[in-house]
Amino acid sequence: SQTIHQWPATLVQPVGSPLSLECTVEGTSNPNLYWYRQAAGRGLQLLFYSVGIGQISSEVPQNLSASRPQDRQFILSSKKLLLSDSGFYLCACSTSNTGELFFGEGSRLTVL
């Protein structure tokens, strides 16, 4: 089965600094990849998804961007962090249209 590695697990960054969160997947090829943000009381918000290398779809306009340089690598980035970017970020993958989603362990970002 799939294994999702996500890092860093915890990150504290000042406002205006850049961000890079990385996610890699093992145990499958050509997965659909996702970035979610989890905020208290707001559930999981779908940020980006990707069906293949270089193919990124954004669900909400925001200060963040995503890239997929390799089949099993998904990166979440920002050039300048905002306070509102604080949250718990989850990478996930699915391998069929009937999915289930497999999740990474998450990255907790605090912007100060």
Next chain:
Amino acid sequence: AQTVTQSQPEMSVQEAETVTLSCTYDTSENNYYLFWYKQPPSRQMILVIRQEAYKQQNATENRFSVNFQKAAKSFSLKISDSQLGDTAMYFCAFMKTYRIQFYFGTGTSLTVIP
């Protein structure tokens, strides 16, 4: 856009008792999938149970079962014989068939009391 609503932010249940978590959703689609995911404290999100909308029979996984009411767009999760390890945040999720976007509710924090 699809919306998923969980109206119970927090719930508690005595160990060995039964609890039901509610979920409603809004869609114009006829074919879709519904899921319940569990996120234990400081642990990974995992799938609890899945229901295909075209199936009338409610899905069951051991102590977990759903009550799927398609006309009412309702998808509740029943946990029987609650165990301490069931303490977690539970998320209801929706996915259109043959699409790739999953949409989640805001979650219900369940505490099992010994």
